[in-house]
Amino acid sequence: MGIFSSSALFNIQEFxxxxxxxxxxxxxxxIEEANQVAKKWEKTSLLASCHDNLQKSAEVHY
Structure with a gap:
């Protein structure tokens, strides 16, 4: 998969x-709506990154 999932691309197109x-x-x-969307995407990106790091950490311990 590329940088964006098809769901993310749909969200960008819709916005x-x-x-x-x-x-x-x-x-x-x-501008206000763009800022709100950017905050949402940032939060989603950070959560995904944390989840990936936790998974990698768990794999190392097993």
Whole structure:
């Protein structure tokens, strides 16, 4: 699998279409929503990284 899963790519595409291409949203709204999505993705990425590290650590001990 590449850098992004198909689910992540779908989420990015959906965010782009629903938020960034929406001419009825102000720039401020788009920035706020982009920041919220970035925080969510960061948190998800950090949790996945911690999970991977725990798995690797467990494999070393067995």
């Amino acid at each position: 782009y279409e629903v938020t960034l291409l929406n001419s009825q949203k102000s720039c401020e709204q788009k």
